[in-house]
Amino acid sequence: MPRNLTPEDRWETDFQVPIPGEPRNIGPLETLFQRLLNRTERLKNRLGAILGLPWDATLPDTLTGLAGRVSTLETNQGSTTLSAHRNAATLDHPDGSVTAEKLANGAVTTPKIANQAVTAEKLAPGSVVGHLGYTPLNKAGDTMSGTLFLPQVITNAGANGLGVRHIELRTSSVRWAMGLGGDEGSGNVGADFYLWRYDDEGNYLGEIFKAERNSGRIVFNEISGRYDHQNRFMVQSFLTDYFNFPANYVHCIAVIPVSIPSGKAIYLRRVRWALSAFLRPRVRATNQNTWTGSTNFGDASMNVLLGNSNTTFVSLEIVNNTSDGVTFLIGDGIWAEFEIR
Numbered sequence: 001m002p003r004n005l006t007p008e009d010r011w012e013t014d015f016q017v018p019i020p021g022e023p024r025n026i027g028p029l030e031t032l033f034q035r036l037l038n039r040t041e042r043l044k045n046r047l048g049a050i051l052g053l054p055w056d057a058t059l060p061d062t063l064t065g066l067a068g069r070v071s072t073l074e075t076n077q078g079s080t081t082l083s084a085h086r087n088a089a090t091l092d093h094p095d096g097s098v099t100a101e102k103l104a105n106g107a108v109t110t111p112k113i114a115n116q117a118v119t120a121e122k123l124a125p126g127s128v129v130g131h132l133g134y135t136p137l138n139k140a141g142d143t144m145s146g147t148l149f150l151p152q153v154i155t156n157a158g159a160n161g162l163g164v165r166h167i168e169l170r171t172s173s174v175r176w177a178m179g180l181g182g183d184e185g186s187g188n189v190g191a192d193f194y195l196w197r198y199d200d201e202g203n204y205l206g207e208i209f210k211a212e213r214n215s216g217r218i219v220f221n222e223i224s225g226r227y228d229h230q231n232r233f234m235v236q237s238f239l240t241d242y243f244n245f246p247a248n249y250v251h252c253i254a255v256i257p258v259s260i261p262s263g264k265a266i267y268l269r270r271v272r273w274a275l276s277a278f279l280r281p282r283v284r285a286t287n288q289n290t291w292t293g294s295t296n297f298g299d300a301s302m303n304v305l306l307g308n309s310n311t312t313f314v315s316l317e318i319v320n321n322t323s324d325g326v327t328f329l330i331g332d333g334i335w336a337e338f339e340i341r
Helices: 026-051 065-069 126-130
Strands: 072-075 078-081 164-170 174-181 193-197 204-211 217-219 232-238 243-245 251-261 266-274 277-284 288-292 297-307 311-320 325-327 333-340
Touching: 232 251, 232 311, 243 251, 251 333, 266 277, 277 297, 277 333, 288 297, 297 311, 311 333
Parallel strands: none
Antiparallel strands: 072 078, 164 174, 174 193, 193 204, 204 217, 232 333, 243 325, 251 311, 266 297, 266 333, 277 288, 277 311
16 A cells, blocks of 8 residues: 555556456555555645645535635636635625625625615615605605795796796685796896785786886885874964963963873874974973973974873973063964874
8 A cells, every 4th residue: 555645747547457367466556546546636636726725625615615715716718716706796696585684784885885776676665765754755746744944945937027926825726926027138127026916716816016126116006094093193283373472481382182092102203393483392291291392493203102191181382491582473383293002
């Protein structure tokens, strides 16, 4: 039997076997076994070159183990390096073979997913909505179910001669609309601001007003209303004859009783007067507050509290604060406006 294995890198084609009937000596038989074992050793080394050194008779049972042992694979078409297979980014798997339980936490990261690799067909129905926790709006044509809070709203519908609605206020259909009207031209002309109104079917009725961009004017379709005589009223009086004012003298030219509702007060809002030299106007609420002018001619707006009792008398007076007598002219007088609030 052989004592040492000497592998030979060649295939044996000639085995010398004793002819039947010849003497059976051990030499030829030992040579035969030696060559057989040499071939076996050569096959082992060849497998070792394929599977990696050192030699391990236990075959790997995982792709990772195999990839660690394989360096070069010889085929009938030539040699191909298996490093490409070992480092391949994708592998073909039967549908359903790769489950969440087979993946380590964090194993699938964004850099490992090719662009457009996750398509709608690969997602379970409702998976995105379930992850978000709400149903997102479509880019166009969708309706919100709650209040929308925005830091800024920009509309770019534009303008034309007939007007373009930018914002609508609706019930069953449009009731009011705001937008821009007028073709734009040079000199800041056009794109004026409009407020329009609509009937129960959403048909156009007319404009309420427009604000002109170039002039800043506001043009109303119609303004109607009345002066609030209950809470705003005027009192005026003037002299029809000459009168000599003694020194340091006050003369009342008009007085009117005013009923002030509970919790409200009367205020002096404006006074116009024209008096002879050195005479001054005075407006007073009986036993309460007084306003006195500092000139003999003027027009002043103000907000002076006069009184707050249930009923009071308001009077217009002419004051001579000098030490000399003064004669005023016919037509001298005072006009005052009051407000109850």
